[in-house]
Amino acid sequence: MSDKNFETEAIRNQMERSQFQEHSTPLYLTSSFVFEDAEEMRAAFSEENERNIYSRFSNPNTTEFTDKVVQMEGAEAGYAFATGMAAVFSTFAALLSSGDHIVSARSVFGSTHTLFTKYFPKWQIETSYFDINNPDEIEPLITPATKILYAESPTNPGVDIIDLELLGNIAKKHHLLLVIDNCFATPYIQQPIKFGADLVIHSATKLMDGQGRVLGGVVVGKAELVREIYLFSRNTGPALSPFNAWVLSKSLETLAVRVEKHCENALKVAAYLESHPKIEKVKYPFLSSHPQYEIAKKQMKLGGNIIAVEVKGGLEAGRNFLNALKMCSLSANLGDTRTIVTHPASTTHSKLSAEEQLAAGITPGLVRISVGLEHVEDIIQDIDEALMR
Ligand SMILES: *Cc1c(COP(=O)(O)O)cnc(C)c1O
Numbered sequence: 001m002s003d004k005n006f007e008t009e010a011i012r013n014q015m016e017r018s019q020f021q022e023h024s025t026p027l028y029l030t031s032s033f034v035f036e037d038a039e040e041m042r043a044a045f046s047e048e049n050e051r052n053i054y055s056r057f058s059n060p061n062t063t064e065f066t067d068k069v070v071q072m073e074g075a076e077a078g079y080a081f082a083t084g085m086a087a088v089f090s091t092f093a094a095l096l097s098s099g100d101h102i103v104s105a106r107s108v109f110g111s112t113h114t115l116f117t118k119y120f121p122k123w124q125i126e127t128s129y130f131d132i133n134n135p136d137e138i139e140p141l142i143t144p145a146t147k148i149l150y151a152e153s154p155t156n157p158g159v160d161i162i163d164l165e166l167l168g169n170i171a172k173k174h175h176l177l178l179v180i181d182n183c184f185a186t187p188y189i190q191q192p193i194k195f196g197a198d199l200v201i202h203s204a205t206k207l208m209d210g211q212g213r214v215l216g217g218v219v220v221g222k223a224e225l226v227r228e229i230y231l232f233s234r235n236t237g238p239a240l241s242p243f244n245a246w247v248l249s250k251s252l253e254t255l256a257v258r259v260e261k262h263c264e265n266a267l268k269v270a271a272y273l274e275s276h277p278k279i280e281k282v283k284y285p286f287l288s289s290h291p292q293y294e295i296a297k298k299q300m301k302l303g304g305n306i307i308a309v310e311v312k313g314g315l316e317a318g319r320n321f322l323n324a325l326k327m328c329s330l331s332a333n334l335g336d337t338r339t340i341v342t343h344p345a346s347t348t349h350s351k352l353s354a355e356e357q358l359a360a361g362i363t364p365g366l367v368r369i370s371v372g373l374e375h376v377e378d379i380i381q382d383i384d385e386a387l388m389r
Pocket of ligand 1: 183
């Protein structure tokens with residue numbers, strides 16, 4: 001590990017230059033790599049060295065991207081995926097067997113919830129859920145079959161916060177693997193490994209790319225666990241494309257400045273909405289009104305770019321607000337340069353039953369705002385005009 005600062009590493013940690021001495025990293029669009037002779041090929045396949053063989057296994061661009069995330073999160077190793085969901089699925093599939101048990105926060109990303117409820121039970125992998133705001137529920141759920149403790153913080157879409165240090169201690173006490181989806185925070189804001197996480201997952205599609213261009217995912221953490229995930233993935237094929245890896249690696253060069261500005265804008269928008277007559281409730285980690293404000297301050301450098309708001313008047317009012325926006329986009333992404341507003345109950349979390357939605361903190365009038373990098377006054381004006389309509 002280098003002793004340079006986060007921003008410097010994000011820019012200067014790049015692959016070795018080719019004979020052309022390019023300044024910026026080139027793109028290696030190649031499916032496979034050649035060998036001088038049979039002996040060199042044998043050695044590569046016997047894993048005596050780290051040579052690139054085939055881009056489903058590794059590629060210089062995916063390695064550069066992964067290395068940056070490994071360094072940013074303070075991890076030992078990592079592997080990059082085509083999407084965040086490929087990273088989530090491959091992590092569980094590589095590490096769990098039939099009969100194993102997961103203890104997870106109830107409020108997790110919609111597709112992750114669908115994996116737990118619809119697909120993993122087909123392989124006798126069961127999941128028990130705790131309320132993210134009531135960590136006392138965790139220990140009673142742990143059984144001898146429990147292997148993984150899983151959570152997101154802040155959560156999607158409720159922006160709830162859980163004490164990562166507490167999760168780390170529970171995982172250690174019960175010999176569980178602690179896996180954290182750190183997508184909403186990014187490693188610039190929060191590094192779960194410091195608090196005891198064994199693995200950290202990201203949808204790189206969100207703030208890591210940050211410009212709404214490419215999909216990607218990554219898992220970083222303990223080398224022996226990443227090795228299992230790598231071997232599973234090398235044989236099942238969810239690898240990140242070199243092109244997307246190249247885009248993502250360039251994106252990470254500006255992660256720090258982008259996230260700083262996203263968070264600055266989000267705090268201003270959140271503070272503005274807190275006193276708005278048409279808003280019932282605002283949840284933002286760095287507003288002192290957030291129920292876990294103290295924990296957020298302890299484990300996060302900044303509050304992130306996601307705000308959860310409850311529009312007065314429930315479902316109807318929430319939908320009217322979305323329809324009245326002129327600049328902010330209605331889109332299924334988040335962490336983009338463009339501010340995006342969504343209505344989780346009718347979109348990302350519509351596959352959950354009404355009871356499951358409420359248990360996950362998704363009320364009918366909940367609106368999620370992913371604050372972008374437009375001028376904050378323009379963001380506030382658009383939101384205000386849509387609310388007052
Ligand atoms: C978007 C997202 C995912 C899934 O990532 P994709 O790149 O869309 O597959 C997983 N977890 C969280 C918290 C997300 O926001």
